């Protein structure tokens with residue numbers, strides 16, 4: 001297994017900038033560990049250090065198609081009475097004892113007097129993604145990384 005570090009610029013179909021690693025640390029992943037979207041990883045397999053590549057990833061190989069069942073209205077009465085619900089707020093669903101980790105992150109997209117509209121789709125669901133990738137470094141994974149199932153940062157510092 002290899003550990004790959006790369007810089008990227010991510011745009012959508014209409015050319016809008018969605019995300020970029022420029023000015024920060026490169027993205028680093030352990031091959032086969034699911035740290036990055038599958039459609040990107042599969043197209044970086046053949047890359048070598050220093051390569052620059054344009055990669056197009058269809059929505060289904062990125063964050064998936066939008067799931068309409070994850071967008072719904074919740075009655076206000078389901079929220080704590082004094083909570084000031086604002087568009088853009090994010091939360092997971094589940095009470096004590098439930099597996100909250102498994103819940104998608106829901107974002108409040110609209111509020112009315114009686115209801116709060118939430119959407120649990122990833123913000124990039126349903127979008128084809130266009131990456132400009134520059135491979136910074138490719139190295140063999142360390143035994144520690146292989147046992148943890150993810151890449152550690154450059155210089156070997158441990159982050160989780």
Ligand code: ZN
Pocket residue numbers: 148150152158159160
């Ligand atoms: Zn680790």
